[in-house]
Amino acid sequence: MFKTSQSYPILFLLILLISGCKEKSASTDPKMEEMKLTQKALEIHKRVLTLDTHSDTPLRMIEPGFDMAERHDPRETGSKVDYPRMIEGDLDAIFFAAFVSQDIRDDDGNTRAKDLCLQMIDSIVASTQKNSNIVGLALNPEDAYTMEKAGKRAIYIGIENGYPIGEDLSNVELYFDRGVRYITLVHSANNDLADSATDPNGPEHGGISAFGSAVVQEMNRLGIMVDVSHGNDSVFYDAISMSKAPIIASHSNARSITDHQRNMTDEMLGLMAKNGGVVQLTMLANYLREAPPNKKLDSALATLRGNMKPIEDMTLEERNAMRRSTQELNERYPDPPATVKHVADHIDHIVKVAGIDHVGIGCDFDGGGGIEGVFDVSEVMNITIELVRRGYTEEEIRKIWGGNLIRVFKEVQAVAKRIQSEEKS
Ligand SMILES: [Zn+2]
Structure with missing residues (x-):
């Protein structure tokens, strides 16, 4: 998966890599193909609204x-x-x-x-x-x-x-x-x-x-x-x-x-x-x-929610604590991604x-x-x-x-x- 906080340097690197590998049989190299595809996609992503x-x-x-x-x-x-x-x-x-x-x-x-x-x-x-x-x-x-x-x-x-x-x-x-x-x-x-x-x-x-x-x-x-x-x-x-x-x-x-x-x-x-x-x-x-039923997660989330006040009545600390608890439960009882x-x-x-x-x-x-x-x-x-x-x-x-x-x-x-x-x- 492409991940970026600095897409421009990565794009530049991709271009360098691709141009440097032209002589080799790039079309059969899956890594090279993937880089080319990513570069093409990022350019399209940039151009379209x-x-x-x-x-x-x-x-x-x-x-x-x-x-x-x-x-x-x-x-x-x-x-x-x-x-x-x-x-x-x-x-x-x-x-x-x-x-x-x-x-x-x-x-x-x-x-x-x-x-x-x-x-x-x-x-x-x-x-x-x-x-x-x-x-x-x-x-x-x-x-x-x-x-x-x-x-x-x-x-x-x-x-x-x-x-x-x-x-x-x-x-x-x-x-x-x-x-x-x-x-x-x-x-x-x-x-x-x-x-x-x-x-x-x-x-x-x-x-x-x-x-x-x-x-x-x-x-x-x-x-x-x-x-x-x-x-x-x-x-x-x-x-x-x-x-x-x-x-x-x-x-x-x-x-x-x-x-x-x-x-x-x-x-x-x-x-x-x-x-x-x-x-x-x-x-x-x-x-x-x-996703198959995840009863453990459902019941843990239900218990968490049962003890919560409505989100609009929560303080910032309470909201963050609620989000952390939810995240923890999702990690403890994960669904298939x-x-x-x-x-x-x-x-x-x-x-x-x-x-x-x-x-x-x-x-x-x-x-x-x-x-x-x-x-x-x-x-x-x-x-x-x-x-x-x-x-x-x-x-x-x-x-x-x-x-x-x-x-x-x-x-x-x-x-x-x-x-x-x-x-x-
Ligand atoms: Zn909605």
């Missing part, structure tokens, strides 16, 4: 003392994304999701959710202002390319879980005005908008609720992408039929490769292609490969079923994402290396790494423009 649609890093940003301009050790701190590591991994653009976990659905709960969501959005904006020499706040599809040319990382904002909309439709426009460009309708439990794929009590609305449908229409009107990740299957079918614009799954995989309810069936993948939308592959181990090969297997499958125009990447770093070889954002080039190994062309990799998502984003904005001009006339 690399965009990750899902990162829960705002959870870290609101922690007192957490500095996005500092490099963090992922194994020491659990942190998977900061600006130095985005530069190391040559990730050009990212959607930071303001994530609020599902809680009580009443006025108090809705108000608390909205406050926390706005606090996260503010922290994203503040971080881009504080680090304006290396990153910028991105609001439109073209911004990613403009900033890439200017040598800056593009920071987009999403919301994971429609819970902070509460029961007030006008909040959708409020979030849009703050820079939000996608909303994941629901998270791990049902909310007022939609049913979750993982609610222990099962579905409640039969997909998207009447209020959720109004939210989808409002998102279409404003130009916010509708994200169906975390929704149950009915939410997907409802969103596809309700939305006037293509939809996205910001972090979901293929169910026929890994049977998980958060992943998408072949029928859904086919419909996604017809819809013109995109499925963004995620680096969550359990969505990437089947998920690797970049699993990622490429899912990509191969989605390309086969839906086509090359309907797949992308949404790693879910800082939300549980991170696998062997793509443990944090500094290692995302390993996805490109595996894609090159499997014969994907530069143009195909360009689509996967951001081109497809940007196409959908543009279409979503074009639909909003049409709706708004129809309203005026």
Whole structure:
């Protein structure tokens, strides 16, 4: 696996090695072939726009003392994304999701959710202002390319879980005005908008609720992408039929490769292609490969969680202690690793079923994402290396790494423009 905190000297070394070995029969030397492949992949990775649609890093940003301009050790701190590591991994653009976990659905709960969501959005904006020499706040599809040319990382904002909309439709426009460009309708439990794929009590609305449908229409009107990740299957079918614009799954995989309810069936993948939308592959181990039951780990984690207060009520020390304990348990009772090969297997499958125009990447770093070889954002080039190994062309990799998502984003904005001009006339 390629690992770097200094990719340029390594690239230089590779070029030297390869040019020095030209006389020998390089084509039959597997080590030399591997170096050539890595070099080719790194060059492609550098040239294409690399965009990750899902990162829960705002959870870290609101922690007192957490500095996005500092490099963090992922194994020491659990942190998977900061600006130095985005530069190391040559990730050009990212959607930071303001994530609020599902809680009580009443006025108090809705108000608390909205406050926390706005606090996260503010922290994203503040971080881009504080680090304006290396990153910028991105609001439109073209911004990613403009900033890439200017040598800056593009920071987009999403919301994971429609819970902070509460029961007030006008909040959708409020979030849009703050820079939000996608909303994941629901998270791990049902909310007022939609049913979750993982609610222990099962579905409640039969997909998207009447209020959720109004939210989808409002998102279409404003130009916010509708994200169906975390929704149950009915939410997907409802969103596809309700939305006037293509939809996205910001972090979901293929169910026929890994049977998980958060992943998408072949029928859904086919419909996604017809819809013109995109499925963004995620680096969550359990969505990437089947693992035998791990009762020891499950019960140890359940005990740990049972003794914990909600993460938003924890002090920084408590959060770090919780992360260390979780890491220790994962190491004591390890699952078989998920690797970049699993990622490429899912990509191969989605390309086969839906086509090359309907797949992308949404790693879910800082939300549980991170696998062997793509443990944090500094290692995302390993996805490109595996894609090159499997014969994907530069143009195909360009689509996967951001081109497809940007196409959908543009279409979503074009639909909003049409709706708004129809309203005026
Ligand atoms: Zn998620």
